[in-house]
Amino acid sequence: MDVEESGMSEECGVFGCIASGEWPTQLEVPHVITAGLGGLQHRGQESAGIVTSDGSSVPTFKVHKGMGLVNDVFTEDNLKKLYVSNLGIGHTRYATTGKCELESCQPFVVETLHGKIAVAHNGELVNAARLRKKETIASELPGTLALTPDSCTPQATGGNATLVL
Numbered sequence: 001m002d003v004e005e006s007g008m009s010e011e012c013g014v015f016g017c018i019a020s021g022e023w024p025t026q027l028e029v030p031h032v033i034t035a036g037l038g039g040l041q042h043r044g045q046e047s048a049g050i051v052t053s054d055g056s057s058v059p060t061f062k063v064h065k066g067m068g069l070v071n072d073v074f075t076e077d078n079l080k081k082l083y084v085s086n087l088g089i090g091h092t093r094y095a096t097t098g099k100c101e102l103e104s105c106q107p108f109v110v111e112t113l114h115g116k117i118a119v120a121h122n123g124e125l126v127n128a129a130r131l132r133k134k135e136t137i138a139s140e141l142p143g144t145l146a147l148t149p150d151s152c153t154p155q156a157t158g159g160n161a162t163l164v165l
Contacts, residue, residue, distance in 0.1 A: 012122035013040025044094035052085030
């Protein structure tokens with residue numbers, strides 16, 4: 001069964017981290033995510049990204065994304081910009097659709113009716129164009145799928161793993 005038949009495409013890598021005790025500390029969250037993404041590098045070598053959050057009720061997000069391999073995208077200097085956070089998600093991209101450009105790099109930070117969220121997923125929503133027309137405008141699609149999974153999941157094909165902050 002191919003992608004057209006199943007509607008699913010499994011690529012990319014996603015990794016999440018929560019600092020809830022002695023280890024990892026808030027300063028180590030970006031490093032733990034970088035190490036995790038390094039272990040998932042075989043899942044995607046086009047781009048990599050990390051979003052961290054303070055976990056407050058009105059979260060602030062710190063983002064670093066770039067084109068290339070994990071070790072090239074994340075340096076000690078740009079990891080410091082992701083401190084002090086106790087939550088984070090990361091993504092490595094293997095493009096199965098779309099262009100090879102920074103705008104396609106995940107995680108995405110999107111505005112929703114309930115505030116901002118960060119979303120990373122592996123795979124592609126192969127029917128995203130239809131969902132965009134039916135459910136929401138294009139920039140709100142990741143947030144809509146994350147916040148209303150019961151209403152969208154039966155209609156969304158593809159996208160096998162999703163992390164949301």
